[in-house]
Amino acid sequence: MVDGVFYLEESPVHGYRLLYSTKNRFGNTNELAVFHMTGRGIETVEDPSAFFLAGRCNAPGSAVLCSYQGSSPFIAEIQALINTSSFQYPRRQVTGLELNRAYLIIAILERYLGLKLSTCDVFLNVAGGIRISEPGSDLAAAAAVISSYRKKTMPKDMVFTGEIGLGGEVRGVSRLEERIKKAENLGFQSVVLPAGGALYRGKKIKVIEVGHISQLGELLAKN
Known part of the structure; x- marks a missing residue:
């Protein structure tokens, strides 16, 4: 004991x-x-969030998440790299995220957004060397994969939080208001979160709701 x-x-x-x-x-x-x-x-x-974001460059495959570790919200960067595979069995390498959740996200993106990831090597990494186990990182991980696959950058001042279900639905997360306040205090201009999250309105930050992964795909296509 x-x-x-x-x-x-x-x-x-x-x-x-x-x-x-x-x-x-x-x-x-x-x-x-x-x-x-x-x-x-x-x-x-x-301020660990500033440490996790140090040296970040706004390139395709980079997405920022607002997560919870214990009793405190923090901001970190998820990076994705998608390449056409030259192997019979494409590689899946995940660092800092739960491997099984990464597999689920890849399958969901293939099913609902039509991304041909079955022929691609997929690399996912949480910058700074930290480990994230909460499902609230799903939305940022999906955004990073979409961004890398489409070779398109996202707004540098956008942050993501939300869990993704097997049906492609974006589910709520705990302590949402505190997460949004943390992002707002760090100067982020918009936060993408589950439907219903707009009940909290920040003073400056723009709240963008997505109820399904297909809406995330549409949102990122516009930006």
């Missing part, structure tokens, strides 16, 4: 340290803290 289980990992970006909690009798599980080494020792990164 233990009170807590924590993992301290080194991020591939600039030697940062990522502290995950998977069990904690005295607080939330799935918490994430970011640290970096200085001349004074290891210090806390006060």
Whole structure:
């Protein structure tokens, strides 16, 4: 019997340290803290979202998600790269996301948007070396795949949050208002979220509702 289980990992970006909690009798599980080494020792990164977005370039296959890790919302970048495969069995390489959820997203995009991903190698990565397990990352992952497949960039100031069901429907996520506020505070101009999310209206951020994955495809075709 233990009170807590924590993992301290080194991020591939600039030697940062990522502290995950998977069990904690005295607080939330799935918490994430970011640290970096200085001349004074290891210090806390006060705004992990800025760290996760550092060095981001607005290229095809880049999408920003607003997720929840433990008790705090954070912003991160999901990257996708889609290439025509030269192998009999196309490659599927996923880093930072749950592999099975990535498979579901690929299948849903093929079924409802007609993307011919069965003949393509698909690479998905969460920038910064973090791991995301919550379903709220589905919409951003799908947007990144669509963007790379179509070789078309998205607005750099757009952020995504939402779960995708097997029928292609976009489902709600917890603590939606806090996610939107986080994106708004970081200067994002629009947020794409599940239908019904427009009940929250930010002061400056534009709320865009999508009820089905087909609507996401139409939205990204316009931008």
